[in-house]
Amino acid sequence: MIKETGRRVDAILRLVGSTLIGTSVLLLFLIAIAREVLGVSQDYLSDFTVWMVVWSFLLLLGPTYRAGEHVSIGVIFERLTGKARLVVTFFNTLCTLLFGLIVAVGGVYLVHSLIASDQTYARIIRVPMWIAQVCVPIGGISLAVYAGLEMWQLVKSFRPGQSKGAED
Numbered sequence: 132m133i134k135e136t137g138r139r140v141d142a143i144l145r146l147v148g149s150t151l152i153g154t155s156v157l158l159l160f161l162i163a164i165a166r167e168v169l170g171v172s173q174d175y176l177s178d179f180t181v182w183m184v185v186w187s188f189l190l191l192l193g194p195t196y197r198a199g200e201h202v203s204i205g206v207i208f209e210r211l212t213g214k215a216r217l218v219v220t221f222f223n224t225l226c227t228l229l230f231g232l233i234v235a236v237g238g239v240y241l242v243h244s245l246i247a248s249d250q251t252y253a254r255i256i257r258v259p260m261w262i263a264q265v266c267v268p269i270g271g272i273s274l275a276v277y278a279g280l281e282m283w284q285l286v287k288s289f290r291p292g293q294s295k296g297a298e299d
Contacts, residue, residue: 137280141194144273148194151187155180178252182263189270193277196227217288224281231275238268 158180211219245261252258 141197144190144194148187148191151183151190155183155187158183178263182266185263186266189266190273192231192270193273196274196277197281217285221282221285221289224278224285228275228278228282231271231273231278234271235268235275236271238264238271242268 162177162180208216208219242261242265245259245264250260252260252263
């Protein structure tokens with residue numbers, strides 16, 4: 132049940148993130164055409180496209196981490212075995228978890244301050260800043276949840292009699 136839910140969340144985040152990045156690339160082309168052919172101001176469209184790219188990146192943080200496609204120290208890590216490998220994995224996961232939590236908490240404070248101060252992007256259409264910035268805590272929470280699940284698996288593997296990678 133939990134694994135199936137995790138797979139569904141992965142699929143949803145990947146679909147939304149991929150759709151956002153694909154749409155933003157399409158919009159970049161449309162912006163160029165609209166600016167050159169129709170004389171449309173690029174300010175609003177450019178901001179919107181940038182925020183779609185940021186949203187897609189932040190939404191994909193968790194699934195990317197889970198898939199092992201994050202920034203890592205692969206050259207060194209691949210040579211490690213046993214307890215040394217578990218310790219490095221634990222440290223890497225702990226750093227990722229802390230980073231996700233910091234981004235999530237900081238993002239919540241950021242969004243709260245933007246809502247409280249009623250800040251908007253002053254372009255053609257006034258858009259509340261919190262709408263664009265809410266992706267920061269969402270991405271941080273996603274990364275923290277995925278790193279937390281990984282940490283849970285690592286802690287379980289450290290239990291006596293269950294150490295899967297500590298034979299060496």
